[in-house]
Amino acid sequence: MTSGLPGRLLDDIGPAIVTGKYPPGAVLRTEELERAFQVSRTVVREALRVLEAMRLVSSRRRVGITVLPRVDWNLYDPRVIRWRLDGSDRADQLRSLTELRSATEPVAAALAAARATPEQAGRLTELAVQLRSTTHDLDAFLVHDIAFHRLLLAASGNDMFCQLGDVVDAVLTGRTQHHLMPPRPKTEAVRLHVEVAEAVAAGDSARAEGAMRAIVTEVMEDLRK
Amino acid sequence: MTSGLPGRLLDDIGPAIVTGKYPPGAVLRTEELERAFQVSRTVVREALRVLEAMRLVSSRRRVGITVLPRVDWNLYDPRVIRWRLDGSDRADQLRSLTELRSATEPVAAALAAARATPEQAGRLTELAVQLRSTTHDLDAFLVHDIAFHRLLLAASGNDMFCQLGDVVDAVLTGRTQHHLMPPRPKTEAVRLHVEVAEAVAAGDSARAEGAMRAIVTEVMEDLRK
DNA sequence: CTCTTGAATAAGTACTACCTTTGAGCTTCA
DNA sequence: TGAAGCTCAAAGGTAGTACTTATTCAAGAG
The missing domain is CATH 1.10.10.10 (Winged helix-like DNA-binding domain superfamily/Winged helix DNA-binding domain)
Known part of the structure; x- marks a missing residue:
């Protein structure tokens, strides 16, 4: 490499x-x-x-x-994150990162609702729709899912959140690779993504935050098993 | 240096x-x-x-x-954080970091309620009490405040949160140095710190999270002015 | 017998000189 | 015109040498 x-x-x-x-x-x-x-x-x-x-x-x-x-250790260094995920305490690391996600993404969604540009909001809706139409193909779904969350973090207008895009990428990729995902994405989860996109487009912070919180709590519960 | x-x-x-x-x-x-x-x-x-x-x-x-x-840029590198805070976009950077805090600390509090050792919970309560008794001395208050939040993050049992202790340190120190703090800590804020400590000791995640969320939303509002 | 002093030394720190590799941009020629 | 090839500047890498400091440990003083 x-x-x-x-x-x-x-x-x-x-x-x-x-x-x-x-x-x-x-x-x-x-x-x-x-x-x-x-x-x-x-x-x-x-x-x-x-x-x-x-x-x-x-x-x-x-x-x-x-x-x-x-x-x-500088646990936020991308290389350290990668090395830890490749290493032995993968499960532990995945849990930590997922908890981090569950904390940051709802707030990022709320900020995005307040700050996203119309272009960002539009693209977010597009991605949500694409998510809905690719529930049959896990790989394609993953690509759109990552793009969705990355864009949301970027739209939050906060550098620090934006940078966590790599973390989200790692977590989402990691859990699909290790089959910690349900074989088919839940329709409820997809619906919530659409709701986040709608709320961001409408500038409704509370609703965006709520929907995103619902997504991440679901993810956390899946992980507990 | x-x-x-x-x-x-x-x-x-x-x-x-x-x-x-x-x-x-x-x-x-x-x-x-x-x-x-x-x-x-x-x-x-x-x-x-x-x-x-x-x-x-x-x-x-x-x-x-x-x-x-x-x-x-690796915005989470402690040196980059420090350099940015010393530099020209201090205010902007302080906002970003405060938003990050507002996202992570409530979740960290919830996790701490579930995972803190009795020693950690005890020490947390001690620190909350000390906070209450040093509202007259901003410097002493700052020291205890930082210790409180650091310990809470550590007690969350999550490496990634724990590492954000430095960020919290930088934010709290920064806002006192630049007089973005009220001259006397609000009694309500102090009360909430005590409540967080109690909730953690009692293992009440929801209450710990709620109290911490109240703290950080207050901080965010102060910053908006 | 403890404490200080100081010499020996091991390991990182820093400088210099010299060679290799790569790729941006120019040149050449079909 | 455009693809192949040449040039050379700048980074990449090696080797040898000298310096700086902590540690360690032993000798000597109190």
Whole structure:
């Protein structure tokens, strides 16, 4: 995937840390990594600097590179999210992210109702309609579902919400891949998406928030099983 | 603050990008930076790799280092948050973060009611009481307020919420520093904090969520003025 | 026997010089 | 005109060297 050497190193070490192969407190040394991966010091250090930026490790003189405990990690870094989802605590991670979704999306919907441009509102309605017409094809459904939620977050006019689009993408993709979805999307869920779109178009914050809250509580209940 | 040279470079370039001094599309070249900051290439490249990890820039051969548009930035990186708050769009950023809080904290409170350990619940109550007894001293109040919200997020048992403690910290600190707080905390707000703590201790998710929602809607309204 | 001092040393930090690779843009030629 | 190929600037990567600091541990003082 990543082209450069530091990137490749990162893709080796990062997941190893996140999955606990290098547990917190473990110490790496640049020289070891140089030999282990047959790369020069420059490459090792550049990779390390990135891991440090993600707060996965901390580098100290005379000690080495120490793996930090999980509480320090930048859990919102897209790569960390990906690595955790690919790793062993996938289920746990999916739960965390779903809870995050369930908190943010209703509020984002309310804001979108107040701030969405007519174009955004129109496109949102289109996507909701497409959702309804692709309940038979899970893959196509997923694409539209992701587009719908991404657009909604963008329409909220809040940078921070907008960025969570990747999280939603990961969650939706993840739960379809691991068959945590019902084989056919529930008609009630689809109806609620349409309602969200309508409410946003009508500028009705309360209704948009309510409908979205209904969607995410349903998702949360599905997950509990 | 930061000790190493790459770190210092970062603290120069990062804020410059975030505040728009280097606008999206602008091109930096390693050699220029070397000369401008009187450091070696190694240092420049390490700093650049970190900026790249934050998705503030993208480095391409034969082109140089291009500043990316804001939509690409990792807005959840603590440093990016700090730089934006120190920069020109402080007010805008504070609004975004407050909206994020208003979305997450009520849900975190509900989860905390279900998952908090007795110790956490006890400590939460303590902090609420301390809040009540320090309404006369804004600084002391701030310290307890931050501790209260951080603990609540931690007690939610969700990594992603827990990490937002820094955001809450930044928001609360920011609004006191910029005098967006009433000179004396409202007694109603304090009462609600106590109610949240009680509800968490009692395991009453709905009440905890409701009380927290009341707190954040109040905050949002204060901000609108 | 404890506490301070200071030397040894290990590991990250930083600089330099040199080579390789890639891709944007120009040139050439069918 | 447009596709193939050339050029060269800028990033990518390697190797070697020197520096800086924490840690560690032992010697000496109180």
